[in-house]
Amino acid sequence: MFGQIGMQEIILILFILLLLFGAKRLPELGQSLGKGIREFKRGVSEIKDDLEEEGKKKPQ
Secondary structure, three states: OOOOOOHHHHHHHHHHHHHHHOOOOHHHHHHHHHHHHHHHHHHHHHHHHHHHHHHHHOOO
């Protein structure tokens, strides 16, 4: 029930965002959100790589 977002919900969310931020700010908001997601993924990837390196260095 909670995991499924339909087209109506997406349209409603976009409409609310348009009302809150205005048409001029939405592209900036989307760009900032995209940058944040990329940075988060890069950080997770770096942590994963570091943990894998540490696992290979330890003698078993």
